[in-house]
Amino acid sequence: MTKPETKGGGARWALFAPALLFAPCAFVYAVFFIWPQASLLAISATDAAGLTLAHYQRFAGDSYYWEILGRTLGLGAAVTAITLVLGVPTAYLLARVQSRWAGFLLLLTTFPLLVSAVVRSFGWMVLFFRDGLLSHGLMALGFADKPVQTMYTMAGVIIALAQVLLPLMILTLHGVFKSIDRDLEYAAMSLGARPIVALGLVTLRLASGGIVAGSLLVFSLAISAFATPSLVGGARANVMATAIYEQAIELLDWPFAAALATILLVTVLALSLAYGALLEGRGEREAAR
Amino acid sequence: MDIQLQNLRKTYGSAVAVADMSAKIPQGRMLALLGPSGCGKTTTLRMVAGFIAPTSGSIRVGATDITTLPAHKRDTGLVFQSYALFPHLSAAENIAFGLRRRGVARAEREQRVTAMLDKLKLSGLADRLPRQLSGGQQQRVAVARALVINPSILLLDEPFSNLDAKLRESTGLEMSRLQREFGLTSIFVTHDQTEAMSIADTIAVMKDGELQQIGSASEIYERPANRFVADFIGRANFLAGRILRREGQDAVAELAAGLEMRLLDPGAAALPGAQGEALLRPEAIALADHASPGSFKATVEQISYQGAIANLHARLADGSAIVASVPPEDARGLAPGKLVGLAPKPAALIWFAKS
Ligand SMILES: Nc1ncnc2c1ncn2[C@@H]1O[C@H](COP(=O)(O)OP(=O)(O)OP(=O)(O)O)[C@@H](O)[C@H]1O
Ligand SMILES: [Mg+2]
Numbered sequence: 109m110t111k112p113e114t115k116g117g118g119a120r121w122a123l124f125a126p127a128l129l130f131a132p133c134a135f136v137y138a139v140f141f142i143w144p145q146a147s148l149l150a151i152s153a154t155d156a157a158g159l160t161l162a163h164y165q166r167f168a169g170d171s172y173y174w175e176i177l178g179r180t181l182g183l184g185a186a187v188t189a190i191t192l193v194l195g196v197p198t199a200y201l202l203a204r205v206q207s208r209w210a211g212f213l214l215l216l217t218t219f220p221l222l223v224s225a226v227v228r229s230f231g232w233m234v235l236f237f238r239d240g241l242l243s244h245g246l247m248a249l250g251f252a253d254k255p256v257q258t259m260y261t262m263a264g265v266i267i268a269l270a271q272v273l274l275p276l277m278i279l280t281l282h283g284v285f286k287s288i289d290r291d292l293e294y295a296a297m298s299l300g301a302r303p304i305v306a307l308g309l310v311t312l313r314l315a316s317g318g319i320v321a322g323s324l325l326v327f328s329l330a331i332s333a334f335a336t337p338s339l340v341g342g343a344r345a346n347v348m349a350t351a352i353y354e355q356a357i358e359l360l361d362w363p364f365a366a367a368l369a370t371i372l373l374v375t376v377l378a379l380s381l382a383y384g385a386l387l388e389g390r391g392e393r394e395a396a397r
Numbered sequence: 398m399d400i401q402l403q404n405l406r407k408t409y410g411s412a413v414a415v416a417d418m419s420a421k422i423p424q425g426r427m428l429a430l431l432g433p434s435g436c437g438k439t440t441t442l443r444m445v446a447g448f449i450a451p452t453s454g455s456i457r458v459g460a461t462d463i464t465t466l467p468a469h470k471r472d473t474g475l476v477f478q479s480y481a482l483f484p485h486l487s488a489a490e491n492i493a494f495g496l497r498r499r500g501v502a503r504a505e506r507e508q509r510v511t512a513m514l515d516k517l518k519l520s521g522l523a524d525r526l527p528r529q530l531s532g533g534q535q536q537r538v539a540v541a542r543a544l545v546i547n548p549s550i551l552l553l554d555e556p557f558s559n560l561d562a563k564l565r566e567s568t569g570l571e572m573s574r575l576q577r578e579f580g581l582t583s584i585f586v587t588h589d590q591t592e593a594m595s596i597a598d599t600i601a602v603m604k605d606g607e608l609q610q611i612g613s614a615s616e617i618y619e620r621p622a623n624r625f626v627a628d629f630i631g632r633a634n635f636l637a638g639r640i641l642r643r644e645g646q647d648a649v650a651e652l653a654a655g656l657e658m659r660l661l662d663p664g665a666a667a668l669p670g671a672q673g674e675a676l677l678r679p680e681a682i683a684l685a686d687h688a689s690p691g692s693f694k695a696t697v698e699q700i701s702y703q704g705a706i707a708n709l710h711a712r713l714a715d716g717s718a719i720v721a722s723v724p725p726e727d728a729r730g731l732a733p734g735k736l737v738g739l740a741p742k743p744a745a746l747i748w749f750a751k752s
Binding site for chain 2 (some may be wrong): 296301307314
């Protein structure tokens with residue numbers, strides 16, 4: 109027989125158990141993420157005289173930095189678009205193929221993740237230099253009549269970064285497509301939808317949440333990438349991450365670097381929230397219909 | 398339109414999923430594909446639906462060969478085992494999906510969807526998403542979605558397997574009523590023999606991809622083509638034996654170590670000395686006195702009362718087990734350990750030669 113007191117204690121325990129399980133993670137998160145970000149915010153908004161918006165005003169008043177922010181967002185958009193175009197069909201086929209090689213192929217596509225972005229970017233540098241493979245190839249095929257310089261251009265950064273982030277897009281989308289029952293496509297077809305229509309109306313429609321999530325992941329990683337832009341892009345393809353590095357490490361202007369970092373962070377957060385709201389809103393509309 | 402499957406075959410590498418399946422389903426009739434798990438029922442159905450390309454053989458609907466026709470042009474209504482309702486569309490939109498694809502105008506579409514919702518008693522649920530419906534309601538939406546397009550063929554892949562026993566029976570009967578009302582030629586996959594017998598006109602029994610027998614429920618039950626069919630459909634006792642002599646068309650065999658029994662028309666292969674087994678259905682056994690001639694002497698082991706009948710589990714002199722279904726009042730007064738006589742009813746024994 110259980111006494112009422114013991115039962116009450118059990119209920120209280122059941123209430124606290126999740127909080128207790130959550131505590132270690134919350135602690136690490138607070139100490140190593142929230143606190144440093146808060147300090148960053150504090151540094152960016154103070155100077156010798158106390159609170160100030162001077163660093164943000166400096167950013168706002170200088171078109172050079174607006175250009176960097178614009179270039180960074182453009183880079184993110186271009187990389188996201190390329191990884192989507194290449195990733196959606198690849199992930200779909202990998203999720204649908206019946207062959208026993210499917211698992212191996214998926215492993216193969218994610219293999220680049222095991223190699224550091226620095227190493228992969230070096231690989232692209234070899235291809236991109238004026239007398240590199242790409243330049244020679246384009247000339248041999250007659251697409252160019254003089255050596256092509258892809259190194260130290262935005263185009264080079266976009267190509268290299270898309271390659272670096274493509275595996276993440278494929279992995280995310282593969283999971284999404286795998287979770288969509290193939291019978292739904294078959295059902296649509298038996299109701300008279302051509303295969304391509306079934307794909308659009310059912311599979312892609314159901315995968316849209318996952319596609320948005322994958323895009324968001326790639327976009328955030330692209331606009332905060334450092335190794336690839338600094339190696340492949342150099343000074344001519346300055347983006348937010350490299351600008352922050354320049355301010356903090358080379359010019360030792362910590363407050364301004366912190367302001368740039370905060371602006372980047374806020375941009376990513378705002379975009380995430382906007383996407384989230386977009387998804388949520390659609391979900392509610394559907395339920396209400 | 399009638400459906401004709403001719404030597405339909407599907408192999409995956411060296412594995413044979415369906416081997417030489419042939420069947421003809423007349424207009425407006427229902428064929429049940431019946432068999433144990435993995436025997437190739439779903440594969441056969443999906444070849445008819447157009448999702449799996451046959452390795453060889455052909456499928457005809459009416460006069461047209463549809464073997465290579467893509468799925469969306471086949472005009473089939475399909476109800477999946479898992480229903481496969483579109484999770485992002487409401488019940489009404491799910492049902493309207495096929496009509497939209499066929500370009501049916503809005504007014505007619507709405508009227509047909511409403512009529513179908515009424516027919517399947519879903520009227521109040523039109524705006525619910527599939528996840529807001531119970532299993533039985535989802536199943537009815539799936540059926541409505543398949544019927545509303547007026548398909549020439551209706552295909553059902555174990556559509557009732559997720560329902561509880563009671564709902565299953567009533568939905569099954571409702572389904573076969575609708576199928577007859579719409580005059581649909583249909584194929585129905587199941588591994589439940591009672592379900593197959595109660596709603597299909599013809600039953601095809603399959604095993605390991607091979608068709609074992611095709612015929613009406615009574616043909617398959619009363620004249621099973623082989624031991625597998627006899628065992629799979631209903632309950633069966635098999636009594637090992639040997640043919641003693643022929644008597645014209647008939648033969649006399651010695652069964653279960655001792656008793657001589659007459660077999661009606663056991664086939665030409667049942668020559669004296671041939672070994673084999675005789676099928677004896679539990680309900681074709683009557684209780685008799687243990688000393689009466691023409692009955693098996695058996696020791697009662699267990700009596701299970703089923704309501705309408707009582708199942709008597711007993712053991713014969715040679716040690717083999719036997720089950721007899723008898724009226725409960727006959728079993729009254731029996732107890733484990735008691736000696737009884739089990740008398741096969743006339744013409745109840747069916748001979749299967751040892752292969
Ligand atoms: N894509 C495939 N690759 C290889 N073998 C397959 C494939 N699909 C089915 N099979 C095999 O074909 C056989 C028949 O499968 P099928 O799904 O038709 O069985 P079923 O009769 O519907 O069984 P269940 O009652 O369990 O649904 C099985 O042995 C199965 O393992
Ligand atoms: Mg199956």
